[in-house]
Amino acid sequence: MSLIGIDLGTSFIKGAVLDLEERKLKHIHRLPFPHQLANRHPLFCEFDPDEIISVFQSLLDTLFAAAPDCAGIVMCTQMHGMILMDGQGRVVSPCLTWRDQRATMPHPSGAGTYFDVLSRRISPKQRMQLGNELRPGTPANFLFWLAERRELEPGLIPVSIPDFLISLLTGAAPSVEATNGMAYGLLNLETIDWHRGVIEALGLSRLRWPAVRKHGEVVGRLKLGARSVPCYTPVGDFQCALLGALLEMSELSLNISTGSQVSRLTAELNLGDYQTRPFFDGKFLNTFTHIPAGRALDVLVDLVSELARAQHRELQDPWLYIAQAALKVQDSDLRVDLNFFSSPFGDRGTVSNIRQDNLTVGQLFRAAFDNMTERYYQCALRIWPERTWKRLVFSGGLIGKLEALRRVVQSRFQIDYRMAPYAEDTLTGLLIMALAFSGKTASIEQAMNDLRRNLPS
Numbered sequence: 001m002s003l004i005g006i007d008l009g010t011s012f013i014k015g016a017v018l019d020l021e022e023r024k025l026k027h028i029h030r031l032p033f034p035h036q037l038a039n040r041h042p043l044f045c046e047f048d049p050d051e052i053i054s055v056f057q058s059l060l061d062t063l064f065a066a067a068p069d070c071a072g073i074v075m076c077t078q079m080h081g082m083i084l085m086d087g088q089g090r091v092v093s094p095c096l097t098w099r100d101q102r103a104t105m106p107h108p109s110g111a112g113t114y115f116d117v118l119s120r121r122i123s124p125k126q127r128m129q130l131g132n133e134l135r136p137g138t139p140a141n142f143l144f145w146l147a148e149r150r151e152l153e154p155g156l157i158p159v160s161i162p163d164f165l166i167s168l169l170t171g172a173a174p175s176v177e178a179t180n181g182m183a184y185g186l187l188n189l190e191t192i193d194w195h196r197g198v199i200e201a202l203g204l205s206r207l208r209w210p211a212v213r214k215h216g217e218v219v220g221r222l223k224l225g226a227r228s229v230p231c232y233t234p235v236g237d238f239q240c241a242l243l244g245a246l247l248e249m250s251e252l253s254l255n256i257s258t259g260s261q262v263s264r265l266t267a268e269l270n271l272g273d274y275q276t277r278p279f280f281d282g283k284f285l286n287t288f289t290h291i292p293a294g295r296a297l298d299v300l301v302d303l304v305s306e307l308a309r310a311q312h313r314e315l316q317d318p319w320l321y322i323a324q325a326a327l328k329v330q331d332s333d334l335r336v337d338l339n340f341f342s343s344p345f346g347d348r349g350t351v352s353n354i355r356q357d358n359l360t361v362g363q364l365f366r367a368a369f370d371n372m373t374e375r376y377y378q379c380a381l382r383i384w385p386e387r388t389w390k391r392l393v394f395s396g397g398l399i400g401k402l403e404a405l406r407r408v409v410q411s412r413f414q415i416d417y418r419m420a421p422y423a424e425d426t427l428t429g430l431l432i433m434a435l436a437f438s439g440k441t442a443s444i445e446q447a448m449n450d451l452r453r454n455l456p457s
């Protein structure tokens with residue numbers, strides 16, 4: 001028995017045939033996500049929904065050719081994407097994604113930006129009920145911007161990218177699952193339903209809101225060849241990736257790639273001064289996201305590579321030298337603050353305490369790794385003040401290739417770690433969901449245990 005799994009990422013739409021008998025991914029294929037629309041405002045990040053449909057359909061056709069007996073479709077998605085549809089199922093807006101920053105434009109009242117005005121309409125208690133996820137690049141902000149400009153027609157439906165695809169291709173009414181619905185910035189974690197109080201305060205109550213579904217529900221049936229196959233509730237890619245890492249309740253997750261996250265699974269809702277998101281099987285995630293990592297380190301890589309580029313000598317792999325140089329440095333009193341972009345810790349970075357003998361590539365990046373590690377540790381203390389984690393779980397491309405960073409993190413936490421067992425973490429997460437949703441296992445947790453038992457010893 002096989003299902004098709006599709007990960008709607010920001011750079012690629014990626015998919016695989018999910019073999020439920022062998023518990024394996026097969027026929028992995030990826031296509032580039034469409035280019036954003038040109039000639040728009042520099043703060044906008046919009047995509048043509050028709051182009052998304054075209055790429056999705058092409059990938060689906062390729063995977064179906066490899067699995068004509070496909071028994072269903074599971075999907076995960078980039079967080080915060082939104083398309084507006086009307087009551088007749090027609091698309092009435094471009095697709096907006098998390099990179100859209102129109103909410104940082106000045107509000108016509110002169111009271112700051114649209115995001116500033118929106119933030120003041122949400123109480124501290126409401127903000128916590130929303131999971132402390134308030135930031136400019138969310139559907140809540142896109143909708144508020146439109147409403148304040150009187151460009152939001154009553155009765156429109158804000159729909160996430162995969163739910164839009166399912167609705168358009170199957171004719172089913174738009175809906176959303178909680179891990180994906182959380183990305184709207186308008187889901188009440190205490191009720192796992194839309195936060196009507198916040199929606200009213202933001203002037204969005206005249207919209208139609210998609211029904212909030214439980215994970216594993218069938219939300220439409222898609223015609224593939226002569227067959228009609230069920231489409232299960234699409235989920236958030238963040239949660240799906242942690243499924244693929246086989247994260248346990250006793251483990252602390254550090255996902256380190258372009259950005260980084262520190263996360264903890266909890267059996268019940270515990271709101272606090274951190275982000276909280278729904279997970280699966282009634283669990284929740286306490287987390288910090290957008291912690292500086294690869295994107296910030298690239299600023300330093302660009303600096304040390306500038307002279308070579310100026311002489312038209314492109315360095316083949318600067319990271320190879322950086323990794324080796326940092327590994328040789330046991331300690332450094334150079335100080336690097338990686339907040340070169342907006343993060344939970346600010347938006348201004350520094351390199352300081354420079355001396356003649358400590359400004360080397362090895363010490364520069366060792367100091368950057370120290371800064372990253374201290375951020376991770378402080379975040380970990382906030383989501384897990386008891387410090388009873390039994391092990392770290394590393395995932396993400398950056399931590400996998402930087403032994404020096406792994407050593408620094410392990411030394412700070414003074415605990416063992418394991419690497420996420422699968423390179424394709426989100427697709428593996430979809431395999432786990434497929435096992436549970438199809439009835440091969442009784443729950444997602446049981447599916448995770450099945451994969452744990454099959455890991456090489």
